[in-house]
Amino acid sequence: MSAIVIEGLGKIYGPVTALDSLDLHVEQGVVFGFLGPNGAGKTTTLRILAGLARPTTGRAWIEGLPVGPGSHARQLVGYLPEEPSFYPWMRAGEFLADLVGRLYGMSRSEAKARADEMLVLVGLEEVDERRIGGFSRGMRQRLGLAQALMNRPQVLLLDEPVSGLDPVGRRDILNLIDELRGEATVFMSTHILSDVERICDTVGILDYGRLIVLDEKENLLRRYAVPVVEVNFDATPETVAHWAESLRELPFVVNIQLDGSTVRITLDGSVQSSVDLQQLVLGSDLLVLGYQHEHPQLEDVFLQLVG
Template identity: 35%
Template sequence: MVAQSDFIITTQNLTKTYGRKPVVDRLNLAVPRGSICGFLGSNGAGKSTTIKLLLGLVKPSSGVGTVFGKDIVRDSIAIRERVGFLAQAPYFYGYLTARETLQFVASFFFKGSRAAIAARIEELIELVGLSGKADRPVRGFSGGERQRLGIAQAAINDPELIILDEPAAALDPLGRRNVLQILERFRGQSTVFYSTHILDDVQRVSDMVAILERGRLVAQDTIDQLLSGDRNLFSITVRGDGRTVCDRLKRVPWVKKTITTEVGVLGVEHHTTKLQVQVTNPNAAETELLRLVMADPTIIVTQFGRISYDLEDVFVDLVERELNHEQ
């Protein structure tokens, strides 16, 4: 049982309706404290509206939510004081330098001496890779540099939670890589909750993922568990009589199904057989499956591993399942 205090964001049936159309529909979200959580969904899925609900920028039509255990409606001001936020299209005064921009933001959110503020600004300028441009006007910044400055201003008060709305959506591959590297640097310091429609970004940096489609949460899990799926499949390639391996595995209680494919036939001792094993207990399989197969001295294992999936495959599968369910 996971304690409520282990989650920095929670929602229960959170709903936002415009007219008769639910933009966020009975959302039950749970973001673990200390995680980097990718909030994944296609354009128009309801990600930005969810972020506005969490920050108290719009009021829910029904349902409840908490951030830091505080109610998102009743305690919205107290929540925003502790959250670093980057909007999807941040605006900066072009005549200010990056350093002046951070000084301006710090005057609202950072509590400390002038020396402490200067040290924090210098730390963030270094962290987001703007050391060489800290004293140049922002009007000359590229899109990627503006996003890095935006992340720095979101983190100025060393927040427990950083919320970013599509931080890399409009960037080229190099700019996206730079932003993801910055997000990675917050690991162990702040919880990061960021929305995106770019699947590859989530797979590269996140340890948690929540998938939204048409306002509904269709999946929420660790990235490793989501990629392995509920199939819990292992792949084994053996040289020798694969039938004996299959018969032995059928007697194991946590083996649900075994599919064999003969890859090559050059006499029984030179058979090459590929086995796909579906299990109900992946932890037991990871520690015992290979040992069970290798217990037969006539069998040589040439390949063993858990089958994982690309996030795009998982995303398409889940979204299609949700759309079919609605029909």
């Protein structure tokens, strides 16, 4: 059974179509990266799944339960909004134990124990008695993740979970999300492609409210990423440029970029093109200092699809 099922989901705000017949199935236990440019409809989708907004058309289910305000699906979900908000007069520990835990129906002792566990997990155990009003953005983001995990959710909805975090915080949170793989289904929207590349199994790319691609990350990289070879010669830039010009006419060479004695060659993607290029480099009579097949990046895929 899919953890998240979205069928024909549409959302219209006045003249703006935020979501246009979105169909999506997310399998249980995966870390799903939901990508798209600003205004593509990522946050709208998450808000509908969290039961905070209603779709104009279509429906969605979480673990087989229909989503919406008042839905029982909320018992199974942890939700971290893009900018998590808290009561500034509350203390972090109190917020998790006395409010969030209790709203999920935990007993007082169970909520307190889980809150303590979560504070340690997100690195806020030292400040559990401090008022949230004095927290930095990064601390609020960590607390936001802690509250989303309080109920041991089957589905975790994360809207830009590492925005506002410093590099260490980002690494910690990404590691934490990574550890949830298999235990919970993580549905995460983000702009940071390297994060998606690092932890997501499956990727969906949204543009103008439409899902334009959905596949496992590795398949996507294979399908869309452009093969690039970077060669560094021990020769003058003029000599390298002269050699590179001789490649332009070849049918498998898509593009050539020069940077001093380094040449960056974009190939058409066929296996033979890499073999042919390798022979051409060796036959150039120039000393090769470096020869590197660049790994395809998700950024290339993203830019190719929505750029």
